[in-house]
Amino acid sequence: MDFETLVNERRSIRGYKPDPVPREVIEEIIDIAKGAPSSMNTQPWHFHVVTGEPLERIRQGNTERNLAGVPAQREIPTHGAYQGIHRQRQVNVAIQLFEAMGIARDDKEMRQDWVMRGFRQFDAPVSIVIAYEKSLEPATICHFDLGAVTYGLVLAAWTRGLGTVINGQGIMQSPVVREHAQIPDDQVIMTCVAMGYPNENFAANEVKSTRTTNDDIIHYVGFGD
Ligand SMILES: Cc1cc2nc3c(=O)[nH]c(=O)nc-3n(C[C@H](O)[C@H](O)[C@H](O)COP(=O)(O)O)c2cc1C
Secondary structure, eight states: OOHHHHHHHOOOOOOBOSOOOOHHHHHHHHHHHTTSOOGGGOOOOEEEEEEHHHHHHHHHHHHHHHHTTOOOBOSSOOOOSOOHHHHHHHHHHHHHHHHHHTOOTTOHHHHHHHHHHHHTGGGOSEEEEEEEEGGGOSOHHHHHHHHHHHHHHHHHHHHTTOEEEEESGGGSBHHHHHHHTTOOTTEEEEEEEEEEOBOTTOGGGGOOOOOOOHHHHOOOOSSOO
16 A cells, blocks of 8 residues: 555544454554654653453443543643634534434434543554653653654554554543553553454444645745745
8 A cells, every 4th residue: 555545545443343453463563653753763652552351441440430520630731622723623523423423413322422432442452552751751742752653553553454543532531541551650641542453334434534725734935926
């Protein structure tokens, strides 16, 4: 698959087959992903690959805490709700996903069910928690590096027939993840990636989210027009 096709075909996968992902395949994918550039070649990423019982315990803990109304406990600073054009883009993809899944706007129960699925990392057979060392804080550059490696990871997974969704929902209750994924005290949880073989009958997997026009985001200087 050429790079352009890979980028255009990849999309977030939110419905998985239960089939396990072989450890050798995960190893291969991480091997490719770690070719990402990083600030001064620091390679500040750590991958905690979780499956089976520990992942079930994370799903259960996330579900219980969210149903109990425990506020999110992220380990990196977040900015709260998106506003303006960012909020609009968030709403646009949610509309696409809900339409595909037949979830009506006013169907609170189904919407809640969808949110809870997210907290279960869409029942994927594998979750990769991506972390960096606390000693790197304030970690803005390191966040950049982890973003780069994570994109490499999801693209590499796609070339092996594996779907992924990068998700904040899975690590929103970080104490649960920290405990069951055995994250060392000197590391900070940045995000996680749910991974598995896509369920072809799960409608949301077909959703192709939209992108802005280049005019909205590119500023050319010195091109003479
Ligand atoms: C940092 C980050 C966090 C995300 N968190 C979630 C999440 O919690 N739940 C979810 O369903 N998707 C999550 N996503 C996936 C985005 O919604 C998705 O990438 C975006 O809508 C574009 O769609 P695409 O990946 O299909 O191109 C996240 C993506 C990123 C990069």
